[in-house]
Amino acid sequence: MTSRPKAIYLDANATTQVLPQAAQAAMLAMQDMYGNPSSSHITGLQAKALMEDTRKAAKQCLGSGNGRLVFTSGATEGIQTAILSALVAARNQGGAAGGLLLYGATEHKAVPESLKHWNQVLGLNAEVMAIPVDKEGRLDLAFIADKAADALMICTMAVNNETGVFQDLKALEHAIRSHNPGVFWMVDCVQALGKIDLDLAHTSIDYAPFSGHKLYAPKGIGMLYIRESAPFTPFIAGGGQEGGLRSGTENLPAMAALKVVLDMLNGKGDTQFADKATLSAYRLRLIAALEQAFGRIVLNHGLENSVPTTLNFAVPGFSSKEIMDLFDAANIRVSSGSACSSKVTGSFVLDAMGLPRWQSESAIRLSFGPAMTEAQLVEACAAIKAAAGALQHSCLLSAESSDSNLTKAPLQGLLQLKSDGACCWLYVEPGSRATVIVDPLPELMDRLLQIVNCQQLPVVAVLDTHGHGDHQSCRTALCQALGLEFDCDHLGWPQDKGASLPLGDASLIRLDTPGHTADSRAYLLKDGGGAQQFAFVGDTVLPGSLGRSNFACSDTGLLYDSLKQLHSTLGETSVLLSSHDYHNDFFTNFAAEIQQNPLLAGLLAGRISREEFILRKDNLDSRLEDQVGEVLMCGAYDQCQQAQSVVEYRGQNLDDLLARDPEALLLDIREPHEYQLSHRQERCINVPLSRLAGFVAENAADYDRMLILICRSGSRSLVAARALKRLGYHNVAHVNGGYALG
Template sequence: MTQETQLSQIYLDANATTPVLERAADAALMTMKTMFGNPSSSHITGLQAKQLMEQTRQKARTVLGSGNGRVIFTSGATEGIQTGILSALCAAKKQMKPKQQYTLLYGATEHKAVPESLKHWNKILEINAEVKAIPVDGHGRLDQDFIAKEVPNALMICTMAVNNETGVYQDLAELETVIRTNHATVFWMVDCVQALGKRKLNLAQTTIDYAPFSGHKLYAPKGIGFVYIRDNAPLTPFIAGGGQESGLRSGTENLPGLAALNVIFDELLKEGNSEFVDVETLRQYRNQLAKTLKQAFPTIVFNNQFTNSVPTTLNFAIPGFSSKEIMDLFDAANIRVSSGSACSSKVTRSFVLDAMGLPAWQSESAIRMSFGPATTQAEIDAACERIGHCAQALGHSCLMQASNEISNKESLDGLVQFKIGGACCWLFADKQSKVAIIIDPLPELVERLKTILECQQLTLLAVLDTHGHADHESSRVAFSLATTASDHLGWPPQTETIEYNGLQLASLSFGRYQLALLPTPGHTADSVSYILLEQLPAKLVIKYVFCGDLILMGALGRTNFTTSSNDAMYNSIQALAEVITEETLLCPSHDYNNEFTTTLSAEMSRNSILNQVIQGELSATEFAKAKRLIDADINDETGTEIMCGAAVCGKDTFTLQEYTATELETQIANNQNLLLIDIREPHEYALNHNRAFDQNVPLTRLTDFVGKHSHNKAQPLILVCRSGSRSQAAAQALARLGFNNIGHLKGGYALI
């Protein structure tokens, strides 16, 4: 296998962490080599170390405008947050009056380290105050009326100078007026992590009691930070021990980290020739990136207002694309961005944008692009060029309108699965007849589907729902195919009738295919299944069954809606089982566990109720009783999504062969029958990466791959993706369906 051509990295995730400034890294290394003394030692080596530490502290005081306030070095912002909260609550506890109800206030868009720390120490210290979030408006600004009302009963209030996801800054002077007018002595902590180097700070001129900072957010190494404590503000040491930092923070000081910080402070204090550019230059960088993004993605929506956010952060969403899709696309172009806070990278939506009241799709699709004051014009220019290439890649894959004619695009032929949350939408295209059908369209995908149809020059035969969905409105009408003649699921009245397995089924024909309709009520009274059949030379065979929420992966559709019927579902399961084989691929309306597709065989092996119904071992009455118990356990408290499946078994986990890059090379050399499959989406080849693979099977086409390769499940397969996560999920899904010689590249291309 030939390794992909690697482009230089453009790092635009500075709010998560920054690279270490070269001079700072050199200073840290030199300190480790030549100034390794313990600052607490009284000999010359120790005194030299102490001098460096105090020199760094003095520069920190100048940068912060700390006046008589203290600056204590810490391991980072989290420790600084603990120090401020513990100190404030220990002091506040002594002032509490019996039977009075107190609160602890924090901004709703605060980094999770703050509310979680408040809750932790509130419990440990047995203060038992009510922890309350301060609401924000659509621009991310704290609700000052709420503060005025709640702060009189507060022991502590925690706010942010600059938000880590959106870059939104708070007017600290206005906040101070509101806070001190209504509670002159309440303890106030301001998270200033993202403000350093981006907003002017003069802390001694404020009544802020505590302000934590982190070095690695501004080109210093990880593991070094500091906290400002206002003069006369109470301080309870968070770490006790040898009495370092004048007894305020024990533990041998991180001298290499301090040496690096010393360099960073020098850059912040320089009036000219600094490696850090000024704020106006940062604004120009942001404007250039924003202009490029708008040109590349015309429908882009920015989630932060530039008028009240620092110029180093852009937060945006692109309609029709998930944050993961855009992150993968940018990653393929070696542009590093994130979907929000790095500390919550596994979360699928932004609690910050939720708190601002932005639409769910913006929260779920958010991308954060952030840079720092050491970013250069050359890096911004290169990033803009690659963003343009990313847009071209989407156009070439028919996922976005291209500005000019696309050449050499691959014709779509077969089944494509799209997912929004747990909901599935299916597109089947026949390359020969240039006809397509859409099953269970989702509102979020309308524009993407229209773009694909136009780009591929496909004629849309039908847009169909498998039932009336409880969790979203049908978007069939958006395709201009819904007429008064069609029924409410989109099925037209003028159809053919075909006979299959003794049944007379209404059907639509296109090319060599027939799409037949089989009523399968139960989940809802109007539920149907669509059976896609292909005319082969000798016979008509079933390719796929779009079964709605009748049978899901690891579950049965719920039957506790007002139009549901357990008896009807029982009969529908048996009717469907009589028409299809145990290996027919089922394509449900929901996929909650990333399993893509399933078969009766796979489900019967792990779903005893389904197996008993099909085998005739369970009566309709017994099924209804069992089903009611299952449905009673459904939890609808899942945000905006209604769970449509009643799970009866957990997600299967299969033992897979995981290969390192070296082991993969050996496998390829020794196994001529091996298929090496790249499961990244085609548009991830943003900058003409080398495609040294036998086949490209993106996750959206995985069900199509299963349908075309079910005859040879012993074929050795190794799946590869960028990080190893998608290849693992796909390999698990294939193994569950009986592919018994499958593995994947552990860690993906990221670790090669």
């Protein structure tokens, strides 16, 4: 693999690199100050002095006055300790069942989960309740004022980790204390250190946790401020270190590193952090670079009530996953929402703020620290523009958005676009470039327009496979936007083409397949020689399922007939392209479905009569109401799918395999813009995940060839490898960890 360029790190709210001076201090502590602070000899006394010097620096930085300051392993321990201390005291003071435990709706998940845990363990039976926020992320003070009297504990944040929104602590204090002077109040200050001024002794905050790795100190060191009058229960008992407040041998090297950072904040270090005005200017320049690169971005928070080191934004038309993958390929490190959650979906923080769902699902968090330099900023802005330029290469972004000189990658064959579980297909005939769009989705309309216009594709038809029940087709609107006027039926089939639509040397054959709906159709693509290539089958056959047939316009008996007709026409290995894919199988064929679906296997083998099929299928569909949730499922699943086992390779093992097997194909399944931007294995070919169906259709007979899939992290390659194995490819493997660990 080619060498990687240096990463541009813009994810400081997740963690930061350790400053060289701090790392050096930690190393010196390990080498020279290695004594146990509890030991009474000189080496121990020296270690004790270093620890107390760190505490003194922390107390100065935080303005903690007579409050206690305990060193912890980090924010989570500090949060646990604070909540445990408050709730034990509430119980001992006779905290009655029916009391409230309040926390901000945009709080880090460690807080509500800890409240629920200790509430149960201690048997308080209090109600854990979220405090609403407005669209700017500010806590509802009227709600607090209304509920505070019944609260046993109130937990709020100084600065939000996803948006950088800071709370007005004085206004919060007034709302809390004017209605419940004695309630225990914890303020999560993890993202506040070095970003807002803190003077804890002049507040009535009872507990305030901090974490060193959020500001250039190592992981594994944190602090907890406890107000002088606040109760305390040790979370860790044992040898009595930290005056009995927190047992366990102290992490002296990390304290030494933390002291360096605290000294800088106190104006005593040899490197000064940038001031607020400079950091605000940096953020504005990053916003300008993003706007220049992408044409338009939407900010998910206000600039006036957020710290200048955080920027949470969305790019219209792109999911957070797409931008994350793009930036990672360009060696820009950002997060989608909170890096503390492994599942990349919508942001609960932005949902709580009432932002549109698309913004939540597209949110990107860009964050930097106060040690950022002008040179790093310039480098970051240039990399952002280069990354957006690569989207032009894939025709996913208009050329006006960037000054990139990257050429356009010509599009031909099949392209699969997805929104949630729904699929849209675009096919470009290689010779004539005649284009057909099948099952267009409103969420993807802008992207389809961008691709068609950028590639200058001659669209000859925009088709639906049936009248959809879970969404409205954008077929008519798409045709209008493209300036297309077809004399066609209600699903888009040209009235003058009979049952065959010419596409250059190929042809698209219409086949009525009623059952899922009365108007269901399949569209079969045949090459110039009449050979079957693949078929768009709508929801008649889904990967792992058959289309439901309990709509008012459904007919289970007709579905039986249509499945027999499709099978006899297509055979078992033709690729079937469905309008829904709920489990990331991407595509299927009858051979795979027969293996998984006993009902279908019995039907096609003649073991199940039409009457028995109707009975069993209707029974299967009757269970759908228990599966739908908020999504109208278009297929019923008879049993849980078993994930295919896949061989994994890493590093040297992959190199050895490629050396032994010159016929093995290494497929880089990243999208073209990612492939264009980043390093890659020399022998790989780019088969993007969105175009994997086309590769399969062209190589459906080559089931025995060794295929090794690789992507950025190994996540997409594993999913795609499982899909290929399910389809019948025997020798499939993927690179665990992808390029990230390769």
